[in-house]
Amino acid sequence: MSQNQRVLTYLKMGKILTPIEALNQLGIFRLAARIYDLKQAGWPITNFRLRTDNGVIVGHYYLSADKERWPESQ
Numbered sequence: 001m002s003q004n005q006r007v008l009t010y011l012k013m014g015k016i017l018t019p020i021e022a023l024n025q026l027g028i029f030r031l032a033a034r035i036y037d038l039k040q041a042g043w044p045i046t047n048f049r050l051r052t053d054n055g056v057i058v059g060h061y062y063l064s065a066d067k068e069r070w071p072e073s074q
Helices: 004-014 019-027 029-039
Strands: 045-051 057-063
Touching: 004 019, 004 029, 004 057, 019 029, 019 057, 029 045, 029 057
Parallel strands: none
Antiparallel strands: 045 057
């Protein structure tokens, strides 16, 4: 399974994915690049950023729950 497929499968489960989770759970180091690929393919992925207690800003990615917006539904 490709990295893009692993990210998409994870997001389809309704989970939010951060870069550290992508590395630890999926073995993916460049999450932002995989998200870019999926967005270019039409997947409605959104992100937000949160500041951790130690001041680091971390991106969080999630897939729209509206399956009618998913490319495979069109």
